[in-house]
Amino acid sequence: xxxxxxxxxxxxxxxxxxxxxxxxxxxxxxxxxxxxxxxxxxxxxxxxxxxxxxxxxxxxxxxxxxxxxxxxxxxxxxxxxxxxxxxxxxxxxxxxxxxxxxxxxxxxxxxxxxxxxxxxxxxxxxxxxxxxxxxxxxxxxxxxxxxxxxxxxxxxxxxxxxxxxxxxx
Numbered sequence: 597x598x599x600x601x602x603x604x605x606x607x608x609x610x611x612x613x614x615x616x617x618x619x620x621x622x623x624x625x626x627x628x629x630x631x632x633x634x635x636x637x638x639x640x641x642x643x644x645x646x647x648x649x650x651x652x653x654x655x656x657x658x659x660x661x662x663x664x665x666x667x668x669x670x671x672x673x674x675x676x677x678x679x680x681x682x683x684x685x686x687x688x689x690x691x692x693x694x695x696x697x698x699x700x701x702x703x704x705x706x707x708x709x710x711x712x713x714x715x716x717x718x719x720x721x722x723x724x725x726x727x728x729x730x731x732x733x734x735x736x737x738x739x740x741x742x743x744x745x746x747x748x749x750x751x752x753x754x755x756x757x758x759x760x761x762x763x764x765x
Contacts, residue, residue, distance in 0.1 A: 598685035599624070600665075601675040602650045608670035609644045615668045616652055624651040626694050645698070649675075651691065656683060709735055710762035716742060720759040727763065728753075 604612045613625045626645040631638050656662055662683065665671060674683035710716040710730045717727045728744035738757035 597622070597653050597655055599651050599653050599688070599691050600656070600683045600685055602652050602665060603672045603675060604648055604650060605670050605672060606648060609648065609650055612668060612670040613650050615670065616650065616665065619664060619668065621665070622653040624653070624691065624694075626651075626698055628698070645694070651686065709733065709757055710740070710760065715763045716740070716760050717763050718742065718744075718753070718755060718759060719761050721755070723753060730760075 602612065602616070609625055613623050616623045627642040628645045629640050630643045632641045652665060654661055654665070662674065665674060676683040710733065712730050712733055714730050715727065716730050718724055723744070726744050728742040730740055731743045732741040733739070735757070740755045740757070740760050742753050742755060742760065744753065
């Protein structure tokens with residue numbers, strides 16, 4: 597049976613996964629360990645590897661099965677082609693590769709680089725701790741130009757990706 601990708605509402609992956617299992621669907625929600633920062637401590641927790649997505653295995657011979665999935669609370673849509681809005685199956689090799697990758701217990705890092713116009717903080721180098729706005733960014737070259745307000749003057753600094761982090765708004 598083929599696998600399909602179900603897009604969920606933000607932070608609804610576990611709820612959708614549980615509800616699909618209750619409807620007797622075979623699901624796959626890959627998880628990774630991540631550090632969670634609390635006010636008083638850091639703790640390792642499991643988080644979805646692909647936030648906002650759950651894999652479901654089913655045959656889609658008719659619209660009834662598709663509707664049953666789409667009517668699940670927390671489901672936004674099933675990923676597929678734009679032309680006819682038909683869900684596209686994920687090859688079994690891709691699912692097997694994800695499972696193999698997760699079983700290897702490799703440490704995974706996710707990076708969220710700031711975009712142009714976003715507020716960011718410099719976390720490495722002589723300007724560590726200073727906040728500013730990203731004026732220009734080239735993610736492929738890992739170059740970021742940050743404008744910082746220093747003594748009522750704007751100063752642009754070139755940074756590598758590991759030296760900057762996006763600040764939540």
